[in-house]
Amino acid sequence: MACTLLPDLFCEFPSLDDTTIRIARKSIDDGFKGLVRAYTNAIDVLVQPLQVFLNFLENLFVNSPWIIILAVMVAIVYYGSRDIRITLGTIASMLAIGLVGLWNDTMVTLAMVTVCTLIAILVGIPIGILMARSERAQSIINPVLDVMQTMPSFVYLIPVVMIFGIGKVPGLIAVVIYAVPPMIRLTNLGIRLVDKEVLEAADAFGSSQWQRLKNVQIPLALPTIMAGINQTIMMSLAMVVVASMVGVGGLGRNVLQAINNQFFTVGFLNGFALVAIAIIFDRTSQAYGKRLQKHSEVIHG
Template sequence: MASALCTFLPHALCRFPEIDSGIMRSFRQTVDNGFKSFVRSYGDILDTLTRPLQWFLNWLQHLFTDSPWFLVILAFALIVLALSRNVKIALGTAAALLMIGFVGLWEDTMVTLAMVTVCTLCAVVIGIPLGIWMGRSDRAQTVFNPVLDVMQTMPSFVYLIPVVMIFGIGKVPGLIAVVIYAVAPIIRLTNLGIRLVDREALEAADAFGSSSTQKLFNVQLPLALPNIMAGINQTIMMSLAMVVVASMIGVGGLGKNVLQAITNQFFTVGFLNGFALVAIAIIFDRASQAYGRRLQKHTEVVHG
């Protein structure tokens, strides 16, 4: 019916009025050349600024891979036990890591754990202050909400393009891409937690003469901790998902193996590496959720 209608209408009305291809080509070239010029001018400075990240990532990776496997498993089990206060979760962590080692994926898993740990720490350092700012400023929320919408809907592969153009191929570019992709949940949920604090609690703090800083650290942040922990949990999950994509630019670890399995159609290799990623995700998820529930109970007791 549409094609029949077009036979009676002018051709200009049936064809979408696109911007002239020459104008679009000129625009793309201008933007790309400007970006390349920026990289040539400031690439060395950016490399210097990100060098501490490279050192920290390399140190943590060597710590995980060079330490005796039984000490690593014991350390992770104890950390999970301290966070969750749940023996079953700690034993499950040890069992999952043992299974990963038995199938020959120990070193790659340690590389991935180091990457996810550093990415999560970076996201927390960036995301919580931004979330607090958004939670306490309507103007900041108005500015950052559209940016976060774009960050959460943009295809993950797109983040690799500017990062590779600036930093090249390697672990730090992959780390930056993962952080950009995974930081949005912790910003949003920190903002939500700050805004959900009861107005009565803030009025009580004002009545006692609390300053803005005292209200933040003594009232808002403690009451917002469950939401902040949920944001950290989501950031960890998104980091694990993005690690597979970031393996395309040299991150290594389990993501590299998954990518090779896809390329060569190795079903078993892909399944085993996917199992290892799922095991890590479950460990982080159970530990962070249990810690969040403990914080919530503690907050209810203190402020109840």
Template sequence: MPGFLCKFPAFSDASVRAARKVIDDGFKSLVRSYINAIDALVQPLQWFLNDLERLFVNSPWPFVLIVMLGVVYFGSRNIKITIGTAVSMFAIGLMGLWNDTMVTLAMVTVCTLIAVLIGIPIGILMARSDRVQAFVNPILDVMQTMPSFVYLIPVVMIFGIGKVPGLIAVVIYAIPPMIRLTNLGIRLVDKEVLEAADAFGSSGWQKLRNVQMPLALPTIMAGINQTIMMSLAMVVVASMVGVGGLGKNVLQAINNQFFTVGFLNGFALVAIAIIFDRTSQAYGRRLQKHSEVIHG
């Protein structure tokens, strides 16, 4: 067989290295030029995350537990889920992981809030414009298929090591479901309902606020659920750039081959994920039933 068929023709190593050097140097130079503006832009995130983390960690644990159980019961209206939450949180506290769990909860809370605040408007724009959807969908495909470790490279180059870079990496990884399901939920609203709204003279904003968003809320809640799950999954990876909490403990357990430490911290992450998942799913089902009663 001819030699040129055995080896795929490729650029020489020297040309590839030169191209990489040009791109990397240009990116670093751009970051250095705008580093002050970037720091000022992300500083409020740093303050918010630090304040929320201090609130969770420094508040008396009975108060935090009561508030958490109240939120779970209000969301799920299920006593079994509430009892399961209480048992899980007591187990986490008895294992000495309460503070680390609170740090992780603060991180996931901030990431979810940012993902919701950014993702819902983008999803609405996608639902209202096929052009926007065609433009955004490939970006979301890349975000969802890119290995999670790759997100850390540009984030660390821009923001350095710390909590905010980890937070931004988690948001980038977790936001696609929020955008996709917001778009899907609005597009799935029955056209007859929209025609009825038009017949009553509703403007585009009134249709969105009074018809589309309420009917799409169960699907949007599913997006929030998936965003929370992906945030928890990314916390361990983000611990490589300075994010504390349970993810840092898991990373240390991997580095030092501490099976018990890794298992216990992994159990805490799983417990939190199950609590969030069951609560948000139950709340989504309640919204669905409420929507069917009103519009059924």
């Protein structure tokens, strides 16, 4: 009734003509596709090292004897956590994963998460340092991070697949885009939270900008940076199911197949394996971060 009494302008939001919108969309899509075709060879050369490294790590994890992989994993967990309960939980979880026949798929997922985390660290820490040192850089990068963290994860796959095609590397890049913002933000935060009195003391001893960063700011920010690594790992594991839509194997592909075929047991077991890996990484990285925090307090307290 209200719309009959008011002008059409107030009843229906004005929009462009459908034909105009369709032409604009087609022009943008065609232009993007043409740009990708023009630089296909350069893109292939650029991503080749990622493909080689990912394949190498995946083959190493899958083809190595399981007892060696388990021993190395347990050693890393114990070194990081120094907690016998976390170590025993890791052993029990990995043995359970192997007993239900998901060892190889878990190794493929571990290889993917390892590469994604390494790339996120290599990309995120320098950008976080840049943001901590420059207010202008922070004002430019923060909106980009906001978009990266709020954009639905499925949307990442559209431009990635258009540029790189179907395969492991597109999935890897999509996971990194989704997982790198916490690494950048927490690196920035950790460096900004370093006590100004400590920085003044470093300046008083004649430290250069690089020496102050390397010897004071990064060591004191390590607990916060470790929290960023923790969040990056968690988000990488959360993204592997979505990335399986573009050719990434491992546990994510199994979960996707279980959804498509309504296999409750398969989905539950693969989900359990993902949860187990996430808990292992989370507890280990958190314990290591707390140790770094205590060590920092002892030295500078």
